């Protein structure tokens with residue numbers, strides 16, 4: 349009885365591999381992996397910064413510099429983006445404090461809705477921003493300008509619509 353059960357089990361296992369092995373071979377011979385798996389044309393890199401919109405820049409500078417003891421950059425006006433920026437150095441990444449500059453600042457509307465301030469966007473590095481934009485547009489992710497613009501670090505950046513990124517405004521920056 350026990351011997352016949354073992355025979356049945358072994359036959360089952362052998363039967364399984366008779367099917368499995370040729371299936372794998374057929375796949376690998378008729379369609380080489382390079383044809384099946386799309387080759388990525390661009391890659392995400394490290395988190396460059398998290399941006400925080402603040403209603404009182406001096407107070408925010410004092411919080412990070414004097415209370416939390418961080419190293420801060422100077423305040424830099426970027427009129428083409430409608431913001432003042434201050435970078436807070438954290439070692440593995442940075443915070444970017446954002447304060448409105450000019451009448452059309454994108455930060456003004458955000459601060460009207462979020463009076464105490466709040467996280468405005470995350471910035472992730474990419475190795476090839478043009479390839480990233482072409483690929484993401486094809487995947488129906490909306491970009492917030494037609495072409496990349498020069499961001500806070502003097503490098504090309506592109507913002508992606510928060511409604512297409514789980515409610516988070518995402519900035520891509522070419523590393």
Ligand SMILES: C[C@@H](C(=O)O)C(=O)SCCNC(=O)CCNC(=O)[C@H](O)C(C)(C)COP(=O)(O)OP(=O)(O)OC[C@H]1O[C@@H](n2cnc3c(N)ncnc32)[C@H](O)[C@@H]1OP(=O)(O)O
Pocket residue numbers: 399426429431433444446454455457458467468469471492498499500501505507509510511515516517519
């Ligand atoms: C220097 C540079 C750098 O770091 O290199 C920068 O930082 S420049 C940083 C400033 N520059 C930018 O932000 C450029 C990209 N931003 C934009 O184009 C805009 O701000 C948008 C993100 C499209 C929002 O446009 P606008 O304020 O006119 O529209 P809105 O208030 O009606 O918002 C439309 C919907 O998006 C949501 N929404 C708006 N801003 C958001 C944000 N920061 N994070 C998450 N969701 C956000 C709103 O709640 C709303 O959702 P509901 O419809 O559900 O209510």
